Amino acid sequence: MLLASLVEPSFGLIFWMTLSFLTVLFLLAKFAWKPILNGLKEREASIADALTKAEQARAENALMMAKNEDLMRQAREERELMLKEARDIRDREIAGAKAKAKAEGDALLARAREEIRNEKNAAITEMKNQVAELSIQVAERILKEKLGDAATQKALVDKVMAEADLRKS
């Protein structure tokens, strides 16, 4: 075995190497590399697919969350609005009722005063009438006495006069 033989390719080995390597290359290409590379590609595709799907789901989820948030906010706003309206309505109603009550009270009072005034007037009129009647009756009795006898008339007048004096003092 010389040093030169190292760099001198032997025919036998070239022959077997070419033959067997090409055969194995063919066999591996057909029965090993093809399924392996296809398997790898399929798996990568499925992983990529799954990742895309997950990303989509996440995006959808985020969208849904945003929508939910929006809905919640809207609901809150609506509630606020409704509460405010209710408060307004109540305030308005209370104010209205107060005004109405006041107006009614006022009217009642006015009517009462009118009635009082009317009653008063009626009472005054009646009193006047009674005073007038009494005066007439007094005058009638006086006149009746007077017409009977002159002396009595005189006595009567005296008497009345005396009475009147008494009353004065």
Place this chain on the structure above:
Amino acid sequence: MSIPNLLRTASLLIGSLLFGAANAQHEGHDHATHEHTDQVENGVVKVVAADTEAPELAKEEAEHGGKFDAGKLIMGHIGDEHGWHLWGHTTLPLPIIIYNTERGVSCFSSSHFDHGHKTYGGYMLHEGDIVATKAEDGTDIHHATIDEPLTKATWDISITKNVLSLFISLAILLFVFISVAKAYTRRAGQAPTGFQNLVEPIILFVRDDVAKSAIGPKYMTFMPYLLTAFFFIFLNNLLGLVPFFPGGANLTGNIAVTLVLALITFIIVTVKGNKHYWHHILAMPGVPGWVLFILTPVEILGMFLKPFVLMIRLFANITAGHIIALSFFSLIFVFGETNAGAGYGVSVMSLAFTVFMTMLELLVAFIQAYVFTFLSAMYIGSAVEEPHHH
């Protein structure tokens, strides 16, 4: 002889470290061996041992008729041989297949050569190569003469150690990847399990970082070759680091193997090269006419240089790594032959360096597989690249 030598030396080293005291008994055993003159080995570094004790190793070497020869050890490891030494004196005989244009096909077991000492079927081993002879079967090779014209007509396609190692590694590749492929079809779309986990990152690495980045959108066509080349080189680089059967053959450090691999890349590049690629080689656009007289030959030369460099790089890297690791290892025995104490002293350093080199080789195993695949992909990429529209 690399494997037994390695094994022997390794077991010796460990053994002698553990039972150092026992060595004293073996002193003097070696002296007889020096009478044996060395078998002539041209161009190989000869280590001449001094006449001192080199305990067990010398005893072992004595049985093989020689002193410790670092060059022989290293060359034996990185070269090829007919028959695969397993341990000690046990050799796995391998089939010898010879086609001779005059004699026809001969097939027989390498054990008939009796470790290269005898002739058989009109052939014998000479410096590891099969040569033709007219001597009778069983003649000692020292009495047989080489028949030059018949040797020239001999084509040796024996299943040598490297060829067997090649078959073993290819069988491993087939078994591993077809069973992995089954897992992909059986458990389609599911997470990888077991062995899939080990090879999938590498497959993805070759696909994404080698093929996709260097070739571009048309990478899918070339994936089978790139993957096969990558795993073939990587597996054999690793097997080459295993010092015992079925590892130990220096397959990716063999130029015939890297030659075939580089040739396949070259053929792919040349066949798949598009108009854009050939246009750039034959008449680089945007270059004045007279420069083309220089540039075009350079480009054409480059076409062949690229795969040539691919071949040399892998071969040289792997072989050099093995030579360095083994050289450190051999230092123990080189010093051990001069002085046992020196051998033990050096063994500590050598072992540390050998371990370091083996670690480095593990890294190189991957890097070289990657570099070969990546450069192949680059060349293919340049051949199928579509012109840029600026």
